[in-house]
Amino acid sequence: MDRNLLVKYLEGLTSPEETAKVEDWILYSVDNAQVFNRIKTNLAIGSLGKTPSEMEKDETFQNFKAVHLKEGKAISSKWTPLLRYAAVVVLALMTTFLIYHGLGQKEQLIVPDNAITLKQEDGSIKVIDEIGNNNVQDGTGNIIAKQIGKSLVYSKDAANSKLEYSTLTVPYGKTFEVALSDGTYVHLNSGSSLRYPIQFIEGMKRQVFVQGEAFFDVAKDSLHPFLVSAAELNVRVLGTTFNVSAYKEDEVTEVVLVEGSVSLFSNSNGDDPIKNTMMEPGYKASFEKIQEGIKLTPVTTDVYTSWRQGELAFRNMTLENILKKLERHYNINIINMNGSVSKKRFNANFGNEPILSNVLEDLKRNYGIDYKIERNIITIY
Incomplete structure (x- = not known):
């Protein structure tokens, strides 16, 4: 099936003959429906009217699955227009259900580029709906956390003796919060991920791994030090508040200490107290990834x-x-054609949730650059 025709169908621009052709193709097999659903998801056209759990309870869905999804059976194209449309909708919903919940072990989740995701120890991936309130379950069905809007809260389970990790990933253009089982609060910035134990184990250090940028408010526990591993730099704390920025594409990893105290050490030096760098509140530590040197600056x-x-x-x-x-903030692509100002340093404050066009105009007015916007790409001149 021609992809352009499917896109045309999704936009409601097909002729009656083209509509019939597309719907017959979708109804012919689950594979076809999956391709259709993938294109629909990638184009972000429309939204599903039911959750997977609601879909599973839906009598129409169950009847449709029982009648038309027997192995090797194609779906007849001899439908009235009304039945044809209903079947396409149900099959699209059913395909999404199969993708998200698995058709055996071979099905994989199709994740939209702008989705917040939670990858669990067993490899399963959950898409986080920012406006939803849901329970997060482990592989055995036990509730391990509760999602309330843009935050995820884990509860402490003293009986848990096995170290299991989850990874929370936040795409460009979004932020998300998580409260770990020890009470530590983490706020993830755009384009960031956090790998952490769903339960911290008695007698073991508390260690998490971050890529991107995150703000930490670490729960105090003198018996269990808290370790944040950010690329080649590690931050060791007992209880404190700080910000860490460790994006892969950045040449420098930065730690800004707000309260308390931390010690820093690189992977090459190891956790040797003699080689650790101590920080005080009000300072920024800059770690050069190539030279592996740490520089402290008051900020x-x-x-x-x-x-x-x-x-x-x-x-x-x-x-x-x-x-x-x-x-990262606006989930856009920027091409800088003005190399003469790339390395120049600036101070700027654009306020709270500024509109992108206003930010670009400020840069143009104050720093002598020009720009052009084409769809999701901004070119700087």
Whole structure:
């Protein structure tokens, strides 16, 4: 089936003959319906009217599955227009159900690019609906956390003696919060991920792994140090508040300490107290990934944590890095054709949840750049 025709169908632009052709093709097999659903998801056209759990209880869905999904059986195209439309809708819903819940072990989740996801120890992936309230279950069906809107809250289970990890991934353009089982609070910025135990085990250190940017408010526990591993840099704390930025594409990993105290060490040095770098509140530690050196600089910490309130603020930052942060914040692509200003450093504060066009106009007015917008791509001149 021609992809352009499927897109045309999704946009409601097909002729009666083309509509019949597409719907016959969708109804012919589950494989065809999966292709249709994948294109529909990628184009972000429409939304499903029912959740998978509601779908499973739906009598129409069950009857349709029982009659038309027997192995090797194609679906007849001799439908009235009304029945044809109903069948397409039901089969699209059914395909999504199969994709999300698995048809045996071979089916894989099709994840939209802009979805927040939770990958669990058994490899299963859950798409997080930011406006939903749901329970998160482990592989055996036990409730291990509750999702309330844009936050995920884990409860402590003293009986749990097995270390199992989950990975929370936040795409560009979004943020998300998680409260770990020990009470530690983590706020993930756009384009970031956190790998963490669903339960911290008595007698073992508390260790999590972060890529991207995250704000930590670590629960105090003198018997169980908290370790944040961010690429090649590690942050060791007992109970404190700090921000860490460790994006893969950035040359520098940064830690800004708001309260308490932390010690820093690289993977190459190991957790050797003699080689650790101690930090005090009000300082930023910059770790050069290539040279593996740590530099401490006094800073105004609010500038580095203001992203939690949706603010965009930069201090002594190169335009190159500012553009990277804009890409993450707005989920856009920026091409910089003005190499003469890439390494120049700027101070900027765009306020709370600024409109992208206003940000670009401010950059143009104050820093002498020009830009062009084409769909999701911005070119800087």
